[in-house]
Amino acid sequence: MAARDPGSDKIKRHTINDVARLAGVSKKTVSRVINESPFVKEETRKTVLAIMRETGYVPDPQARGLAFRRSFLVGLIYDNPNPQHTISHQQGLLDAMAGSGFELVVRPVDRHSPRLLADMRDFVERQKLFAVVLPSPVSEDEKLAALLRELDVPYVRIGSVALDEPDRMLVSHDGRGAAQAARHLADLGHTRIALISGPPTFRSSIERKKGFEEGLAERGLRLAPEYAKIGAYTYESGVNAAHELFALEARPTAVFCLNDEMATGVYTAAREAGLRIPEDVSVVGYDDAPIAVRLWPPMTSVRLPLRDMGRMAGEMLVPNALREKRADAHEVQPQLVVRGSTGKVG
Amino acid sequence: MAARDPGSDKIKRHTINDVARLAGVSKKTVSRVINESPFVKEETRKTVLAIMRETGYVPDPQARGLAFRRSFLVGLIYDNPNPQHTISHQQGLLDAMAGSGFELVVRPVDRHSPRLLADMRDFVERQKLFAVVLPSPVSEDEKLAALLRELDVPYVRIGSVALDEPDRMLVSHDGRGAAQAARHLADLGHTRIALISGPPTFRSSIERKKGFEEGLAERGLRLAPEYAKIGAYTYESGVNAAHELFALEARPTAVFCLNDEMATGVYTAAREAGLRIPEDVSVVGYDDAPIAVRLWPPMTSVRLPLRDMGRMAGEMLVPNALREKRADAHEVQPQLVVRGSTGKVG
DNA sequence: GCCCCGTATGATACCGGTGTCACCGTCCCC
DNA sequence: GGGGACGGTGACACCGGTATCATACGGGGC
Incomplete structure (x- = not known):
């Protein structure tokens, strides 16, 4: 159980300072453990990890983000006439992100709005997004992609055809x-x-x-x-x-x-x-x-394996301890499913 | 345009310190302007606002959140067999949040998971959520609601019937x-x-x-x-x-x-x-x-006006300058729409 | 034995905001 | 004229992490 002040006060979460004190090390060393620095003695690491587990400590993403100048939020920017598309991609993305410590922020846009680029700049800069996923048709906006490159934000474009940047593209052919x-x-x-x-x-x-x-x-x-x-x-x-x-x-x-x-x-x-x-x-x-x-x-x-596509986009962008490596395939194949609405002519 | 270092460096956003310096006031006063404190002389306020506009300054939500001990993220926690439900609620919520400076974080859950409460505690605490929206059927989980009260997070439960806390309930009758x-x-x-x-x-x-x-x-x-x-x-x-x-x-x-x-x-x-x-x-x-x-x-x-319900939930939780007041009605009415699938008997 | 190097750690500043409190000046009241 | 009350402001600590840099230590080469 977390410690609760007797004075009818709120629960106070443990901070990195508590862990450092209890483990008898400096907060910087705790920070090193959190960030998996190789320069921590195995013994020290174990002690710190044990304290972290005991206290139930989890680092504060806001504070971390502030210091890193990068948040732990992934943005899903969409403008699709078909909600089913969006929700499927979203599901897949969330599949890939589950347990990773990252969160998904969804953001519908009007891709014909004259303010689109300004809004997106504000969104990405303000939230210091860790990465961005662009489903079709937003993925087709070259100016938006250029903006994201300028802002130095990793992104994946989901689209129907290979563009000139294969590493940032998920193709559905x-x-x-x-x-x-x-x-x-x-x-x-x-x-x-x-x-x-x-x-x-x-x-x-x-x-x-x-x-x-x-x-x-x-x-x-x-x-x-x-x-x-x-x-x-x-x-x-x-x-x-x-x-x-x-x-x-x-x-x-x-x-x-x-x-x-x-x-x-x-x-x-x-x-x-x-x-x-x-x-x-x-x-x-x-x-x-x-x-x-x-x-x-x-x-x-x-x-069209929309959910898989979302998941793969997520795997391309988000490191996840629950999974070994990032997705290496950057494409999916559509598959005709024959049912009762087609038959021999005449 | 934002200032760009000549040395091929990144764009450096303006901070509260820049604004304070340019306006000839302390950062605390800028902070007061941002937070609409009534104890700022009108003249000072105007000066600061002018500088903020000139520089294109926008406060960093992470830093603000860190100091406030509360983020600007609203959580949508759902577990619905029907994606259409979720996406409609989500749309409405986003309608209400557009331009508010808050962002929506979506979080699917398995409401029968034994880890549900622990996961939710971690999610809410870690992200220091500003508010949470619980569509049905997650809204029916009394233990989850109790947890949110314990964590002191505002929430709205969207459900089919009035429960014992009308202020936190959006009823669809x-x-x-x-x-x-x-x-x-x-x-x-x-x-x-x-x-x-x-x-x-x-x-x-x-x-x-x-x-x-x-x-x-x-x-x-x-x-x-x-x-x-x-x-x-x-x-x-x-x-x-x-x-x-x-x-x-x-x-x-x-x-x-x-x-x-x-x-x-x-x-x-x-x-x-x-x-x-x-x-x-x-x-x-x-x-x-x-x-x-x-x-x-x-x-x-x-x-069932799902999108409206999402919007109303958002209005109940998120202050938005684009709108005068918070929603006061906490209910919506279902309406039978008669089409071709019903006819006279026999 | 000395120097250099790589490992391991901590002190301190810093990220960009807000809270606390002290301070100053005015106005009002007795 | 003295004393509050109150409007307006800033210095400083602090939120919870990370970066920089200095330091300490053990081992190998000479």
């Missing part, structure tokens, strides 16, 4: 997943395949679209202009785009959506248009969000 | 929403109404069930034992419970689920059993999660 989807649909005999892409400002959308077209090309197909719709990664935009597609003379027999939200919109539009999935139209999504298996029929989708 | 659902179904002519509840350890489930039965009673109905199923707040448990209900001789014509996840499971089970919604069976969920409007037909559900 989005194009490959889209190519899998394209081949899958082609192999089922589809030729009239439509695409509903995301906002052209999203790198993920660009990469997925590119991969999709490459996949089609492998099977001798190409994306017809009238089958290429642009959505906004939202449910509603999926509904609207699908309605346009279904109204075409030569209705597509398959629709590939660059995220599950829009694909869900295609389900709705199909119902409204009286089309059956997959008999009349096959649907493929991207992300493999929880909703994919909750729809009827369960949706074929490209799985 | 879950029973009332469930009663609305019951009346709605009864008014549509349903009498064979089934209930799929959540884990009996969840207060929200208890309250919703109670409210539901009260609502039925108002219409002269009661919940038949064979229609009362216990789920786990998960999709799969909803599927299973619904299958059991649909296999009954006297199949229920309506199913009320105590969350949307399980209600989504009922959709699946209905499809598998060849039942149409709402013609053969009406379905009502609880939470009004995003998925409710993405299902076909769109689901009738009881809306």
Whole structure:
């Protein structure tokens, strides 16, 4: 039990001074033990560690941070239209950070705000962040990355394609997943395949679209202009785009959506248009969000291991005694999961 | 622009000492200005504020926290099977905290872990949290609340029913929403109404069930034992419970689920059993999660303003210059949203 | 035996703020 | 005119750690 003052006072935590006094050494030596300095005699180290355990002493991160000029906080800076994305990354990050002594500070931003850079400078400088994680699409902001380099803060960008700084990048190879989807649909005999892409400002959308077209090309197909719709990664935009597609003379027999939200919109539009999935139209999504298996029929989708990605980003940035080494792989592979929303054409 | 050493060195932030020197006052007076002490001459205050603006000075939260023995971090401690819940609360909290100078630290826990209390003590003490937010079901842990009182940390518990400390409680009156659902179904002519509840350890489930039965009673109905199923707040448990209900001789014509996840499971089970919604069976969920409007037909559900609840919790705890006063209402009202999954019986 | 070097430790300043208390000047009251 | 009370300010210690530098000690090379 911690010592409690008799005078109805608060519990007083032990400080480094208490430990030093009890161990009969200077506080600097205790500090050395805390920071695993190699220049401490084994015997001294043991004594100090024993006292630390007895007293339940844990160093104060604020004081440590003040002296180190660096906090023990990791920032997660996000701006994603899809909360599921954020929460998955967050979960993974927290997995990697559990028990490390670091804490996760979450920070939503508007990446189009003119104050973004100023706000981020203030955030990072003020909190003296230990590291920063940038999921897509914030990760695509080169100015933000440049700012973080200027501020000398370690960071990991999570994105769909390798950029020019591989050590600070976690790549999900989005194009490959889209190519899998394209081949899958082609192999089922589809030729009239439509695409509903995301906002052209999203790198993920660009990469997925590119991969999709490459996949089609492998099977001798190409994306017809009238089958290429642009959505906004939202449910509603999926509904609207699908309605346009279904109204075409030569209705597509398959629709590939660059995220599950829009694909869900295609389900709705199909119902409204009286089309059956997959008999009349096959649907493929991207992300493999929880909703994919909750729809009827369960949706074929490209799985993106979002939680793993968060965890790997955390492992790249945060030292953790519970784990031997930092992550060395800086990439993950998307994987098509075939379910009931895709079937043979006709 | 901040000053940059010529020697290719880092940017050096201004400290309270710089401001004091430039303003020709002691650092203590600058400190007084920062903390809005009333004992500073107006003229002095203006001078100091001007210098602070010129230099772009912002106080270091770590140093301040060290001296105050309290950080500027708010903890969100959660353990919810439904990530959507967490992310919504988190969003609202961040809404309330934006621009306040406080940061949000998120902390998932396993509320059944034997180490929970020890971990929480360590977390709160070590980080010297300014305040803590406890969403349901963590909010139902009396020992945790007692610990926080012992540690003298302000907190808000978000829960379905008023507890004995109204000032630290944000109530969502879950029973009332469930009663609305019951009346709605009864008014549509349903009498064979089934209930799929959540884990009996969840207060929200208890309250919703109670409210539901009260609502039925108002219409002269009661919940038949064979229609009362216990789920786990998960999709799969909803599927299973619904299958059991649909296999009954006297199949229920309506199913009320105590969350949307399980209600989504009922959709699946209905499809598998060849039942149409709402013609053969009406379905009502609880939470009004995003998925409710993405299902076909769109689901009738009881809306819980999760984001508002997070925001209100934040307003109860964090002073914010951007807002005049703290929240005074400590409750929100659930609201039934009628959509296509409920219809007249027969 | 002396010097040098690497190991092991502590005294002291410092990180950037706040608390305590002493001090000064004014105004007010008797 | 003396004595409080009070507004306004600063010197100094302190919060709980780390960095710098000095010091002490044992061992090897000459």
